[in-house]
Amino acid sequence: MQQKEIESIHRHYLKQEAKNRYWVFFTQCMLFLLFLALWEVLARTNTINALIFSYPSKIWAQFWSQLLDGSLLPHVGMTVWETIIGFLLGTLLGAVIATLIWWSPFLSRVLDPYLVIANSMPKVALGPVFIVGFGPGLMSVIAMGCAISIIITTINVYSGFREVNQNYVKVVQTLGGNKRHIFRLVILPATFPTLLATLKVNVGLSWVGVIVGEFLVSQQGLGYLIIYGFQVFNFTLVMMSLAIIAVVATLMYQGVAFLERRLTSQFK
Amino acid sequence: MNQTPSAPAKIELSHVTHLYLSTTRAFMAVQDINLRVEEGEFICMVGPSGCGKTTLLSLMAGLELPTAGKVSIDGTPVRGTSRQVGYMLQQDYLFNWRSIEDNVFLGLDIQGIRSRETEQYALHLLDEMELSDVRKASPMQLSGGMRQRVALVRTLACQPDVLLLDEPFSALDYQTKLKLEDLIFSTLRRHKKTAILVTHDLSESIAMGDRIYIFSRNPGRVSSEIAIPPAIRDSLPFDARNQDGFQDLFHRVWKEMEVVSDAAKGN
Numbered sequence: 001m002q003q004k005e006i007e008s009i010h011r012h013y014l015k016q017e018a019k020n021r022y023w024v025f026f027t028q029c030m031l032f033l034l035f036l037a038l039w040e041v042l043a044r045t046n047t048i049n050a051l052i053f054s055y056p057s058k059i060w061a062q063f064w065s066q067l068l069d070g071s072l073l074p075h076v077g078m079t080v081w082e083t084i085i086g087f088l089l090g091t092l093l094g095a096v097i098a099t100l101i102w103w104s105p106f107l108s109r110v111l112d113p114y115l116v117i118a119n120s121m122p123k124v125a126l127g128p129v130f131i132v133g134f135g136p137g138l139m140s141v142i143a144m145g146c147a148i149s150i151i152i153t154t155i156n157v158y159s160g161f162r163e164v165n166q167n168y169v170k171v172v173q174t175l176g177g178n179k180r181h182i183f184r185l186v187i188l189p190a191t192f193p194t195l196l197a198t199l200k201v202n203v204g205l206s207w208v209g210v211i212v213g214e215f216l217v218s219q220q221g222l223g224y225l226i227i228y229g230f231q232v233f234n235f236t237l238v239m240m241s242l243a244i245i246a247v248v249a250t251l252m253y254q255g256v257a258f259l260e261r262r263l264t265s266q267f268k
Numbered sequence: 269m270n271q272t273p274s275a276p277a278k279i280e281l282s283h284v285t286h287l288y289l290s291t292t293r294a295f296m297a298v299q300d301i302n303l304r305v306e307e308g309e310f311i312c313m314v315g316p317s318g319c320g321k322t323t324l325l326s327l328m329a330g331l332e333l334p335t336a337g338k339v340s341i342d343g344t345p346v347r348g349t350s351r352q353v354g355y356m357l358q359q360d361y362l363f364n365w366r367s368i369e370d371n372v373f374l375g376l377d378i379q380g381i382r383s384r385e386t387e388q389y390a391l392h393l394l395d396e397m398e399l400s401d402v403r404k405a406s407p408m409q410l411s412g413g414m415r416q417r418v419a420l421v422r423t424l425a426c427q428p429d430v431l432l433l434d435e436p437f438s439a440l441d442y443q444t445k446l447k448l449e450d451l452i453f454s455t456l457r458r459h460k461k462t463a464i465l466v467t468h469d470l471s472e473s474i475a476m477g478d479r480i481y482i483f484s485r486n487p488g489r490v491s492s493e494i495a496i497p498p499a500i501r502d503s504l505p506f507d508a509r510n511q512d513g514f515q516d517l518f519h520r521v522w523k524e525m526e527v528v529s530d531a532a533k534g535n
Contacts, residue, residue: 167361174329174355175375175426185374189365 086145
């Protein structure tokens with residue numbers, strides 16, 4: 001087969017691929033628009049209760065007016081801030097605990113049942129304890145965002161450490177390496193992809209923790225807006241907050257996913 | 269080997285017994301092993317699987333300490349891993365997250381002896397193995413044979429006197445394996461290393477070794493020892509296979525192996 005022919009076949013394939021991608025994207029957009037349109041029409045014709053479900057144009061209007069009078073951004077900023085802190089703390093502390101129990105097999109055996117219990121525990125049930133302990137404010141919300149991801153991080157990272165092929169450890173040992181070398185040269189780099197995958201899970205978890213935390217106790221944040229909107233029966237406010245959460249949480253997740261792709265490219 | 273009989277052997281095992289302990293049982297991997305390896309010798313260890321060959325390598329490398337008996341190198345008891353002993357595993361286990369060059373420098377980093385001089389030596393070895401043009405590449409870009417050569421350089425870069433080879437050719441295709449046998453054989457001869465090779469391949473053990481130890485299992489013990497005549501010993505492994513007397517030797521080792529496998533079945 002001639003080079004020209006091969007190229008033309010490949011070009012044709014690329015064109016087909018581009019076309020497919022375009023259709024997928026187009027259908028995705030149409031689906032979303034259809035959903036919005038249907039919602040709008042059903043609510044305006046009173047087929048569904050507009051008071052409970054609100055409708056897109058009203059939510060959009062609410063969004064604009066709140067954005068312009070400056071009463072919206074502090075809520076968004078607060079929640080994002082709390083989520084990032086909770087996420088970082090949970091991940092960091094979880095990784096540190098995992099390192100400690102990797103370092104000391106004794107500690108690992110001692111802590112094992114406690115980890116199992118802590119993991120089975122629904123963390124949001126600890127809300128009242130946090131509020132009493134940290135006071136009704138920022139600290140409690142962050143503690144919730146952190147608590148929800150810390151144990152699962154510990155367990156995931158530790159099992160990642162343990163799954164590292166022992167022969168890599170043997171290589172370092174036979175070259176005269178000690179435990180510190182093993183950790184720095186083998187365990188950490190080998191589990192780097194696991195660590196980054198854990199980050200992706202933790203972003204989602206921290207959102208859960210923070211929103212629930214704000215439900216329970218707070219004067220500011222998207223979780224607060226939802227609860228407030230619910231109490232005063234302003235469902236436009238609730239729907240708007242949900243939409244904002246969907247957008248911001250997706251952005252954050254994609255940010256971490258991007259980071260993961262960049263940092264693990266050398267492993268693939 | 270201009271050594272007086274009283275001089276300590278390069279490697280000496282006397283009455284070495286090793287147990288593996290678990291909650292369910294105590295398993296005796298090797299029992300009462302006595303062997304002596306002189307400086308510059310190439311020793312091959314063969315035997316049925318589970319006869320404790322790898323255990324012996326771990327003991328010599330200092331990865332484990334014997335339950336009873338003594339392992340010494342240059343007359344000094346082995347208390348842990350040391351720079352003197354290099355170890356090569358069945359597979360290369362190169363670190364994918366490091367370049368070829370950085371894989372080769374790994375031992376230098378660990379032992380804190382990385383300097384321009386030692387780096388130059390490592391790169392020189394890489395050159396000897398015809399790998400200098402891939403020094404910046406990632407291990408994933410290399411073929412199995414190339415990777416195993418890099419692993420050899422990684423081991424030799426720390427300049428060990430003793431090299432322990434745990435079936436380093438077993439994961440390679442036949443052609444690559446034969447080429448690598450010649451390369452490792454001549455490299456070790458040239459650098460005057462003492463080497464111990466564990467293998468399943470009887471003809472490989474005859475082609476590469478100066479002496480062969482045949483092990484029986486349950487528990488692992490030395491069953492017999494065969495010295496290889498100079499003609500075969502001194503030729504490259506590939507040529508050694510065509511030397512007169514190679515086939516006879518092969519049959520002798522084969523017979524010995526039958527004895528130990530039958531004995532194991534009889535147990």
